[in-house]
Amino acid sequence: MKNLIVGQSGGPTAVINSSLYGVIQEAFLHTDEIENVYGMINGIEGFLKGKYTDLRAEMPPETLQALRITPGAYLGSCRYKLPEDLNDTVYPELFNRFRELNIGYFFYIGGNDSMDTVSKLSRYATEHREEIRIIGIPKTIDNDLINTDHTPGFGSAAKYVAASVCEIGIDASVYDTKSVTIVEIMGRHAGWLTAAGVLARKFKGDNPVLIYLPETDFDQEQFIADVQKAFQSKNNLVVCVSEGIHDKTGKFICEYENEAGTDTFGHKMLTGCGKYLENLVKSRLNVKVRSVELNVNQRCSAFAQSLTDSREAAKAGSFGVTAALKGETGKMVSFIRDNSVSYDISCGLVDVDEVCNKEKCVPLSWITGNGTDISQEFIDYALPLIQGNPAIPMKSGLPNYAYRK
Amino acid sequence: MKNLIVGQSGGPTAVINSSLYGVIQEAFLHTDEIENVYGMINGIEGFLKGKYTDLRAEMPPETLQALRITPGAYLGSCRYKLPEDLNDTVYPELFNRFRELNIGYFFYIGGNDSMDTVSKLSRYATEHREEIRIIGIPKTIDNDLINTDHTPGFGSAAKYVAASVCEIGIDASVYDTKSVTIVEIMGRHAGWLTAAGVLARKFKGDNPVLIYLPETDFDQEQFIADVQKAFQSKNNLVVCVSEGIHDKTGKFICEYENEAGTDTFGHKMLTGCGKYLENLVKSRLNVKVRSVELNVNQRCSAFAQSLTDSREAAKAGSFGVTAALKGETGKMVSFIRDNSVSYDISCGLVDVDEVCNKEKCVPLSWITGNGTDISQEFIDYALPLIQGNPAIPMKSGLPNYAYRK
Numbered sequence: 001m002k003n004l005i006v007g008q009s010g011g012p013t014a015v016i017n018s019s020l021y022g023v024i025q026e027a028f029l030h031t032d033e034i035e036n037v038y039g040m041i042n043g044i045e046g047f048l049k050g051k052y053t054d055l056r057a058e059m060p061p062e063t064l065q066a067l068r069i070t071p072g073a074y075l076g077s078c079r080y081k082l083p084e085d086l087n088d089t090v091y092p093e094l095f096n097r098f099r100e101l102n103i104g105y106f107f108y109i110g111g112n113d114s115m116d117t118v119s120k121l122s123r124y125a126t127e128h129r130e131e132i133r134i135i136g137i138p139k140t141i142d143n144d145l146i147n148t149d150h151t152p153g154f155g156s157a158a159k160y161v162a163a164s165v166c167e168i169g170i171d172a173s174v175y176d177t178k179s180v181t182i183v184e185i186m187g188r189h190a191g192w193l194t195a196a197g198v199l200a201r202k203f204k205g206d207n208p209v210l211i212y213l214p215e216t217d218f219d220q221e222q223f224i225a226d227v228q229k230a231f232q233s234k235n236n237l238v239v240c241v242s243e244g245i246h247d248k249t250g251k252f253i254c255e256y257e258n259e260a261g262t263d264t265f266g267h268k269m270l271t272g273c274g275k276y277l278e279n280l281v282k283s284r285l286n287v288k289v290r291s292v293e294l295n296v297n298q299r300c301s302a303f304a305q306s307l308t309d310s311r312e313a314a315k316a317g318s319f320g321v322t323a324a325l326k327g328e329t330g331k332m333v334s335f336i337r338d339n340s341v342s343y344d345i346s347c348g349l350v351d352v353d354e355v356c357n358k359e360k361c362v363p364l365s366w367i368t369g370n371g372t373d374i375s376q377e378f379i380d381y382a383l384p385l386i387q388g389n390p391a392i393p394m395k396s397g398l399p400n401y402a403y404r405k
Numbered sequence: 406m407k408n409l410i411v412g413q414s415g416g417p418t419a420v421i422n423s424s425l426y427g428v429i430q431e432a433f434l435h436t437d438e439i440e441n442v443y444g445m446i447n448g449i450e451g452f453l454k455g456k457y458t459d460l461r462a463e464m465p466p467e468t469l470q471a472l473r474i475t476p477g478a479y480l481g482s483c484r485y486k487l488p489e490d491l492n493d494t495v496y497p498e499l500f501n502r503f504r505e506l507n508i509g510y511f512f513y514i515g516g517n518d519s520m521d522t523v524s525k526l527s528r529y530a531t532e533h534r535e536e537i538r539i540i541g542i543p544k545t546i547d548n549d550l551i552n553t554d555h556t557p558g559f560g561s562a563a564k565y566v567a568a569s570v571c572e573i574g575i576d577a578s579v580y581d582t583k584s585v586t587i588v589e590i591m592g593r594h595a596g597w598l599t600a601a602g603v604l605a606r607k608f609k610g611d612n613p614v615l616i617y618l619p620e621t622d623f624d625q626e627q628f629i630a631d632v633q634k635a636f637q638s639k640n641n642l643v644v645c646v647s648e649g650i651h652d653k654t655g656k657f658i659c660e661y662e663n664e665a666g667t668d669t670f671g672h673k674m675l676t677g678c679g680k681y682l683e684n685l686v687k688s689r690l691n692v693k694v695r696s697v698e699l700n701v702n703q704r705c706s707a708f709a710q711s712l713t714d715s716r717e718a719a720k721a722g723s724f725g726v727t728a729a730l731k732g733e734t735g736k737m738v739s740f741i742r743d744n745s746v747s748y749d750i751s752c753g754l755v756d757v758d759e760v761c762n763k764e765k766c767v768p769l770s771w772i773t774g775n776g777t778d779i780s781q782e783f784i785d786y787a788l789p790l791i792q793g794n795p796a797i798p799m800k801s802g803l804p805n806y807a808y809r810k
Contacts, residue, residue, distance in 0.1 A: 170477035
């Protein structure tokens with residue numbers, strides 16, 4: 001009988017631990033095929049240093065259940081890129097460790113870069129006839145993986161963004177004076193998360209009135225004109241911008257601010273495009289301006305976790321385990337949407353070599369209003385993903401998350 | 406029979422509308438004593454421009470119920486200070502409007518400045534024998550009003566801060582590399598909300614490892630030494646700072662950054678102390694640093710609304726109405742804590758003249774570790790205030806808040 005090992009990699013999400021839950025609980029069911037269940041600490045990088053844990057020993061049922069609602073990466077994560085050259089010494093080093101632990105099943109929960117790891121390991125395993133099945137479980141708030149309807153982690157982040165933008169709109173509207181509030185949202189190259197700001201609108205004309213994604217070029221003069229036009233019908237404007245908006249030469253808008261000056265310590269100032277646009281509006285229009293960077297909470301908050309997202313993340317994990325047990329390797333679990341009656345997701349498998357290092361952007365046809373708005377198609381696509389609130393067990397008034405000390 | 410008018414003033418909170426709910430539903434019960442129930446739009450400032458609404462007409466039961474969980478200020482708010490001179494023409498102007506609407510009961514939900522309005526109006530009314538009873542309902546996330554155990558709005562903001570700091574700690578700890586994350590929290594003069602960061606700790610030694618309030622002086626060299634010491638036992642540090650921290654000369658730490666340079670448009674750069682400390686740590690220690698400004702969401706989010714806070718806010722509103730009906734005027738509703746068996750709050754009345762324009766700070770004896778930590782007394786004080794989660798009605802996956810178009 002072989003053992004299983006699972007790791008997490010890349011940035012945290014609200015539901016990466018839900019996928020971990022899916023892998024573990026499915027593995028625990030197959031006591032006839034899987035002996036030990038190990039977790040890599042800090043992904044492949046920690047594993048190379050000999051860091052792993054026996055999950056059956058450290059995971060009582062209540063901790064396993066708490067994983068379902070715990071944001072972040074319970075096992076710790078890493079940003080470690082395996083060498084392109086499969087003849088590098090790191091590969092035999094890794095597979096020696098796998099052999100020592102009698103690993104037959106390897107699961108890696110992550111985004112683009114993590115799928116690159118899955119691709120390299122599975123190609124190495126094939127070349128060297130290593131008896132280990134290697135499966136990737138997708139996760140990223142960016143929703144930029146190809147060959148899957150969406151990625152686990154996006155739904156909860158989108159819900160956090162939509163709910164936060166809605167509340168920022170409420171906050172911005174309490175005074176009767178003209179104001180612009182710029183909300184900077186994560187997404188360097190793909191605007192999926194920023195587009196989710198549109199879900200905050202409760203009625204036609206409601207905030208956010210302007211939404212800018214990195215899929216199109218951003219023109220500063222046009223932006224000022226857009227804001228002035230929006231003031232014709234509304235006093236308090238909320239504007240969503242992706243951190244990765246750029247001009248037509250490809251220069252990021254945040255780079256304009258960062259060129260401006262140095263901080264107290266003589267270093268280049270590093271701020272985002274939200275701060276830059278705040279200063280731009282302040283210098284050009286005589287109105288109150290504020291910028292809000294949603295920052296890390298958009299990827300690590302379980303306040304606004306989507307039950308749909310959390311369930312799908314767990315499903316992806318358990319589907320990966322059953323696929324590996326059937327002999328699959330070198331695959332990433334994907335989501336296939338069935339909209340024929342109502343929203344339904346089934347899991348599939350795609351070749352991980354095709355997925356890694358590619359990026360799925362928001363279709364240009366879903367970006368409307370000359371790059372200032374988001375179409376109904378996006379709303380129809382995203383709305384099912386933010387549905388439902390998981391019951392969060394509380395302790396002393398705060399969520400009772402699972403953690404390793 | 407007289408009419409009632411209610412207004413909201415100052416910055417939004419998660420539960421200011423809960424107090425509005427309390428006032429309205431109590432007023433609706435006394436059909437034998439109160440005829441119409443009006444709402445000022447944008448507080449006293451909007452009312453002076455003739456802006457008010459008939460709440461019985463615009464408030465169906467479902468909207469009234471939705472008020473209980475809706476953050477922000479449903480009626481709109483203002484920052485309007487009445488003249489010190491009670492002989493100013495604005496006073497007869499206001500009282501003429503009250504007389505025109507046959508107002509017998511005036512309620513103002515707000516913080517320090519709003520209590521100043523309540524004080525001035527009630528003194529004017531007494532001097533001029535105006536037959537109108539004037540009551541203040543406290544609210545502020547800052548918790549800085551005197552003569553009350555705490556203020557409605559603080560509990561929910563404290564819960565938001567504690568839950569966010571906890572999640573930021575989870576996010577910061579996923580990688581194995583040394584890092585400092587600085588969380589900047591609202592509170593210019595009083596550190597109550599920043600102190601609530603301590604509630605995020607799940608075990609001894611957990612984040613946040615350092616907490617700095619504006620009640621004590623902040624020394625930059627000592628801060629660097631504190632961080633270095635904390636690294637001896639932990640790799641990923643979360644530090645909470647109040648926006649109002651200052652050095653021993655009284656100079657705000659954020660002013661250091663703002664002196665640094667100008668933005669792209671030649672204006673003084675305006676950032677907070679979190680950004681400054683991020684740059685300070687970066688320049689002195691060779692570690693990853695990030696700063697997170699919790700920003701407006703800490704005062705306007707219902708994600709982490711405290712049921713205790715929401716219920717108490719409503720209770721303060723309804724208590725104010727019954728007090729006015731009994732003949733009280735010139736008072737602010739206060740909270741009196743009974744800890745004899747378990748946490749219990751009853752409402753009282755305090756002289757509004759004594760409350761306004763004063764500030765309650767965190768007791769120095771509750772600040773420990775040479776100004777870097779918070780004592781158990783604070784935890785015992787604050788923990789009951791963040792208990793319970795109200796059921797939030799959802800629509801399309803997002804909270805279904807009450808709103809005026």
